[in-house]
Amino acid sequence: MNKYFSLFAITLQEIFAYRLNMLMWRVRQVFVFLVPFFIWKSVLGAGGMIYGYSFAAIMTYLFGTTILRSLVMGSRTIDLGWMINTGALTIPLMRPIRLFIFFFVRDLADKIFNLGFMLIELPLIYFIFKPPLFLQFDPIKLLLTAISIMLAILIYFYINIIFGSFAFWSKDTWAPRFLLMVIMEFATGAMFPLDMLPQLWQNILYCLPFPYLLYVPLKLYLAADSAPLGHLTIAIVWALILYAITKYIWHKGISSYEAEGR
Numbered sequence: 001m002n003k004y005f006s007l008f009a010i011t012l013q014e015i016f017a018y019r020l021n022m023l024m025w026r027v028r029q030v031f032v033f034l035v036p037f038f039i040w041k042s043v044l045g046a047g048g049m050i051y052g053y054s055f056a057a058i059m060t061y062l063f064g065t066t067i068l069r070s071l072v073m074g075s076r077t078i079d080l081g082w083m084i085n086t087g088a089l090t091i092p093l094m095r096p097i098r099l100f101i102f103f104f105v106r107d108l109a110d111k112i113f114n115l116g117f118m119l120i121e122l123p124l125i126y127f128i129f130k131p132p133l134f135l136q137f138d139p140i141k142l143l144l145t146a147i148s149i150m151l152a153i154l155i156y157f158y159i160n161i162i163f164g165s166f167a168f169w170s171k172d173t174w175a176p177r178f179l180l181m182v183i184m185e186f187a188t189g190a191m192f193p194l195d196m197l198p199q200l201w202q203n204i205l206y207c208l209p210f211p212y213l214l215y216v217p218l219k220l221y222l223a224a225d226s227a228p229l230g231h232l233t234i235a236i237v238w239a240l241i242l243y244a245i246t247k248y249i250w251h252k253g254i255s256s257y258e259a260e261g262r
Helices: 002-017 019-044 055-072 077-086 099-129 139-168 174-187 199-206 215-221 228-255
Strands: none
Touching: 002 099, 019 055, 019 099, 055 099, 055 139, 055 215, 077 099, 077 139, 077 174, 099 139, 139 174, 139 215, 139 228, 215 228
């Protein structure tokens, strides 16, 4: 267990080693929140409603997506393609550690780092702009939200492993990952709540894993999900499916890995 604690600490040190990159990333995250904040404020004002959302609900959704982006979508596993192409994957392969736990611990360090800064930045934004927020106190709703977030973390982790593993067969892993990022920006509900879309598109998206990363956890928190147990069940199914795909692709890829680098 000590080796994983050491890995966690080393990953944090790596993050803090690149201070300018870290600073620019934090500035970007603040703007990711502020831009939609001012857009929604101009659209709704203090007492407007849109698609059943009050200004307070939209602000809560916006705060929630900002926090969940850091918690769910913070990841070091995006380096997997680079590690395969450069041969750097050989180093953890030679160590007495389990590879999936190795990547998950690195992801956890990145999530804790991002969440720590979020807990500083968002209170400052709140005290400066004072947006109305909805606070959930129902323990059942909070429990369902917590379970949904844990499933979201697993789903995103497996998606990253799958796309990173493309490097076993191709030097170009950036193009499919860029396409994935574009799709997720829309399909996770990061841009706006997905129930603002026509019902047909909602039904299609619910069949994909992406809404269970951001949109579904936030709807559970807002107590606005009409089928919470059904959506949690689908999230569990997706986590199991992606786990099976990840194991299969990883087994195929690692059997052909030659550590040749670029």
